[in-house]
Amino acid sequence: MLQHRSPPSYNAEREPVYLAVTAKRNRRSTASDLSRQLSAAAGTTALRQTVYRRLGHIGLYARRPVRCVLLTATHCRL
Secondary structure, three states: OOOOOOOOOOOHHHHHHHHHHHHHOOOOOOOHHHHHHHHHOOOOOOOOHHHHHHHHHHHHOOOOOOOOOOHHHHHHOO
């Protein structure tokens, strides 16, 4: 049976820490953005799904901003 082996430069212990710090620093960054930043900083490639899953394990989840109805001049006067 084949076993999955990480490349030697891959450090699985440091990846979640880097992702957590980067995600908390810029709360609007997406999993794709974080994946690109991780590959640029550490030289490792991580899929968007992997980054999303790792952030979920840390406790950081995506939030969608609530779209509110725009107020009219009448609303503002009231």
